């Protein structure tokens with residue numbers, strides 16, 4: 071059986087000494103020394119841009135706080151205060167996970183769903199512009215998603231925010247480890263708050279956790295205070311707050327994840343390139359940066375499978391391959407958001423959501439396992455077509471695919 075996901079957080083057994091040190095220190099949370107070491111190591115090692123990072127207990131809470139912080143700040147700077155008797159919008163794609171829409175709802179906003187680009191599956195600039203044109207002043211925040219770990223154009227969002235005065239929070243849940251077009255860590259140099267997840271199923275796998283990065287040091291300071299009950303002065307709330315702190319044990323897992331992270335992302339990137347090479351007739355997401363920290367491998371089924379994806383997943387399972395359907399249903403069609411969200415034209419979202427298939431991609435996967443998955447998928451897709459040579463027999467020679475490791479298939 072090839073599982074869809076196989077989370078591999080750092081080995082707890084190997085952390086015995088460091089766990090003992092936490093116990094002896096008597097400091098278990100409250101932005102303790104291990105948390106500080108992790109934030110510094112991430113900031114200096116990955117982003118190195120004069121910005122800062124603050125950890126959170128998960129990315130959903132991180133999104134909730136970041137949305138609240140930027141909206142409050144933008145409102146405070148307005149000459150005319152917004153009418154608080156009406157709910158305002160958080161503009162976001164519907165082709166995403168429910169977390170950003172939930173975070174907006176908890177921040178008192180209504181998700182306003184826009185369509186995605188048909189190539190990179192992130193919010194389309196045209197769809198966003200159309201929504202801003204239509205709803206203007208009523209949009210309190212824009213929350214784009216760096217879809218499936220891909221990079222998105224952060225400079226465009228900085229310009230959009232400067233032009234419209236609408237703050238932006240980036241949902242980059244799966245993008246820790248992705249590299250932008252200049253080969254820098256995604257989010258490096260960006261003033262906008264970029265929220266990453268460290269959930270067990272992410273490439274930066276820990277358990278539960280997240281981190282927010284920005285070069286806006288004042289904003290990171292505010293988020294740190296917000297995450298500690300809004301205590302701007304000792305035991306006294308000065309701003310809205312909640313408890314978003316990562317425990318010292320969680321921070322230790324994150325710190326130890328950093329040690330082998332580069333190799334983890336590089337291996338996943340190689341596997342993704344092999345998928346693309348072995349499935350040349352299928353459509354994949356267009357990658358915007360120089361490296362994507364794939365959480366799994368998304369692909370579009372051929373058009374004739376529109377509406378039949380569940381059949382494909384069941385047949386793959388019968389052949390020993392786990393697969394999933396992210397994101398189907400997309401957020402706007404989920405019952406809570408049918409009632410609580412507002413959607414524009416979502417025709418690309420709907421087309422992609424009906425055909426998208428998520429294939430296995432995990433740290434211990436080999437090239438041979440990728441070939442096994444591809445063979446199973448092609449066999450399912452070719453039921454009504456003549457049989458062809460299995461892809462396992464067509465694995466390219468070492469060096470034949472850019473970035474492919476040339477590992478011998480597992481027998």
Ligand SMILES: Cc1ncc(COP(=O)(O)O)c(C=O)c1O
Nearest residue numbers: 128129130167169243267268269
């Ligand atoms: C796009 C997206 N945003 C946010 C989240 C929330 O992350 P967390 O589980 O750390 O709260 C997820 C989780 O899978 C996600 O996929």
